[in-house]
Amino acid sequence: MFILTQFLIVISQEITWTNYSFAFPQFIPLIADKTVFSRTFEEFGQILNISIEYNGDFQESICNFEYQSIVFRQQPQTLIALVSDMQQIDIDNLKTEEIEQGFSEELISYAIIDRDVILLEKNGVVHHLYYNWGPKFTNYTIHQLSIIQDGNENQQILAGNDSYYYVDNNQFIKFIIKNGSLEQNKILNWKKVNDHFKLFVREEHFYLINGIHGIKVYKVQNNILLQVNSFVIEDFQRDFNDVNLNLVDYAVEDDWLYLLDLENGVYRINLISMNIDRKFFIAQKGCKVISIRNKQIILIQQNQLFSVIYEGRIIDDGWMLIRMRTTAKQIIRNTYQFNSYALLISNPINNMYQKGLIDKFTDSQLTKGENIYQMELLGVQEMDKTYAIGIYKYGVAIYFAYEIPAKIICQGKLSQQNRVTIRLNSTNCLNKNQSDFLNYCQNRLDYVFDIHGVLMSPHQEDLYIYLCIVAFSIVVGLFLAIFFIIRRYQMKKEKIDQLRKSRRSLSY
Numbered sequence: 030m031f032i033l034t035q036f037l038i039v040i041s042q043e044i045t046w047t048n049y050s051f052a053f054p055q056f057i058p059l060i061a062d063k064t065v066f067s068r069t070f071e072e073f074g075q076i077l078n079i080s081i082e083y084n085g086d087f088q089e090s091i092c093n094f095e096y097q098s099i100v101f102r103q104q105p106q107t108l109i110a111l112v113s114d115m116q117q118i119d120i121d122n123l124k125t126e127e128i129e130q131g132f133s134e135e136l137i138s139y140a141i142i143d144r145d146v147i148l149l150e151k152n153g154v155v156h157h158l159y160y161n162w163g164p165k166f167t168n169y170t171i172h173q174l175s176i177i178q179d180g181n182e183n184q185q186i187l188a189g190n191d192s193y194y195y196v197d198n199n200q201f202i203k204f205i206i207k208n209g210s211l212e213q214n215k216i217l218n219w220k221k222v223n224d225h226f227k228l229f230v231r232e233e234h235f236y237l238i239n240g241i242h243g244i245k246v247y248k249v250q251n252n253i254l255l256q257v258n259s260f261v262i263e264d265f266q267r268d269f270n271d272v273n274l275n276l277v278d279y280a281v282e283d284d285w286l287y288l289l290d291l292e293n294g295v296y297r298i299n300l301i302s303m304n305i306d307r308k309f310f311i312a313q314k315g316c317k318v319i320s321i322r323n324k325q326i327i328l329i330q331q332n333q334l335f336s337v338i339y340e341g342r343i344i345d346d347g348w349m350l351i352r353m354r355t356t357a358k359q360i361i362r363n364t365y366q367f368n369s370y371a372l373l374i375s376n377p378i379n380n381m382y383q384k385g386l387i388d389k390f391t392d393s394q395l396t397k398g399e400n401i402y403q404m405e406l407l408g409v410q411e412m413d414k415t416y417a418i419g420i421y422k423y424g425v426a427i428y429f430a431y432e433i434p435a436k437i438i439c440q441g442k443l444s445q446q447n448r449v450t451i452r453l454n455s456t457n458c459l460n461k462n463q464s465d466f467l468n469y470c471q472n473r474l475d476y477v478f479d480i481h482g483v484l485m486s487p488h489q490e491d492l493y494i495y496l497c498i499v500a501f502s503i504v505v506g507l508f509l510a511i512f513f514i515i516r517r518y519q520m521k522k523e524k525i526d527q528l529r530k531s532r533r534s535l536s537y
């Protein structure tokens with residue numbers, strides 16, 4: 030069971046509110062049962078809570094409100110499994126044991142660049158697919174990297190600008206896939222890396238993030254690795270107390286490399302100047318996963334029996350914690366952030382929840398998020414506005430992933446005038462102080478619905494249509510009659526003219 034326990038609100042006292050309301054009530058004429066008023070609430074960001082009040086001739090609930098939501102659905106027939114005899118079977122329909130028997134190999138790393146998807150199996154098999162509009166995968170090819178198989182650890186693939194890279198603790202290989210075949214080159218000078226590490230490439234620099242050993246920055250020239258920079262534990266120390274450092278994960282946004290230190294918290298390095306930002310620090314111990322998107326940061330602490338998810342916003346020198354959730358009996362292995370939603374990846378139940386909502390002010394139906402049963406998901410990546418790719422231990426699938434704004438639909442059944450007051454608390458509004466992250470909005474929107482009954486009953490309407498048809502037929506008939514009379518007159522006139530002409534020609 031996926032149980033979410035909401036914890037204390039750490040920052041509730043920091044929240045400030047902006048008031049927003051219409052200058053005048055909006056006047057909306059409607060025809061009962063016929064016309065509908067509807068609007069979306071994009072400019073209000075995420076709606077936290079809403080109340081609708083009616084003040085009219087009847088206590089009729091004429092408006093129907095729906096909160097923002099996300100559709101995240103696997104496209105039928107897009108799941109591609111790697112083992113051929115199981116290719117036609119949806120992984121969801123199998124039991125874990127069946128999958129374990131059927132899929133002896135599994136994917137351990139993936140890289141997506143533009144629309145090229147590459148997937149790595151432990152034994153060096155590389156799968157290459159092209160994500161095509163449609164949406165579908167095309168040009169699927171499978172290749173074998175020649176790697177030294179000797180207790181390889183931390184096997185990863187990376188995508189550079191014009192080539193891919195394979196790396197593990199013992200070897201570093203550059204490869205390209207051209208005309209359906211794989212060409213590989215060994216990168217020399219890669220020294221055996223001890224302990225856990227992660228490597229990523231950005232603008233031809235390779236960043237090795239290596240637990241207690243700090244960071245090394247490399248360049249590759251003529252297939253030789255050259256170290257251009259390094260940061261050791263002492264470089265990050267803020268005082269003599271934090272002697273331990275263990276960099277376990279990273280995130281990159283806006284030229285900043287955020288480094289997650291299991292022992293202390295989050296540091297950052299400017300990727301342009303290559304300097305550690307001395308002022309910046311997030312004190313949050315014990316986290317293993319970091320994710321940042323649009324300054325929204327998620328840190329995940331994994332424990333044996335539960336995980337803790339911290340959601341905050343990066344501000345000048347640190348963060349503001351917005352929410353803290355715990356998941357019972359579950360290890361959240363990874364997370365992927367959409368604009369307003371985050372997917373917490375766990376096996377087999379993943380949770381999609383809304384970001385930016387503060388429990389204390391939020392309708393409880395929104396705070397739990399929605400569970401998505403999906404086995405062995407490694408990660409997700411958006412490809413465009415409507416589709417994302419999900420990578421599993423055993424294959425890939427395409428998801429329809431679409432964020433829907435909150436919306437209201439109003440329609441009256443009875444003839445009346447009804448003043449509807451909508452109060453909503455939201456993360457955004459038109460006059461919000463945008464430089465204050467924790468400035469939320471209390472909005473009041475007034476609509477006056479002037480609802481008139483329909484002019485005719487359905488029976489009258491039918492009769493009316495019938496009469497219209499009759500009247501129309503009469504008009505057409507008259508028109509045709511006049512046309513024929515004129516035509517006949519013209520023909521007669523032509524005949525007389527011709528007779529006259531021929532008589533004249535005879536007389537000559």
Ligand SMILES: *[C@@H]1O[C@H](CO)[C@@H](O)[C@H](O)[C@H]1NC(C)=O
Pocket residue numbers: 078079080390452453454471
């Ligand atoms: C909005 O938030 C304010 C302040 O917490 C609260 O008093 C009010 O009831 C909320 N309104 C709605 C519609 O939730």
Ligand SMILES: *[C@@H]1O[C@H](CO)[C@@H](O)[C@H](O)[C@H]1NC(C)=O
Pocket residue numbers: 159167168
């Ligand atoms: C996919 O394969 C087709 C046919 O071999 C080829 O014409 C096309 O260029 C390929 N597309 C990509 C993106 O590689």
Ligand SMILES: *[C@@H]1O[C@H](CO)[C@@H](O)[C@H](O)[C@H]1NC(C)=O
Pocket residue numbers: 078079080388389390391392393
């Ligand atoms: C949401 O709004 C309703 C109606 O104003 C109110 O009764 C409720 O307490 C609010 N809930 C939260 C969590 O603010």
Ligand SMILES: *[C@@H]1O[C@H](CO)[C@@H](O)[C@H](O)[C@H]1NC(C)=O
Pocket residue numbers: 462463464465
């Ligand atoms: C907007 O918020 C910032 C940061 O909290 C604050 O310094 C500033 O005074 C605010 N501006 C207005 C107009 O309230």
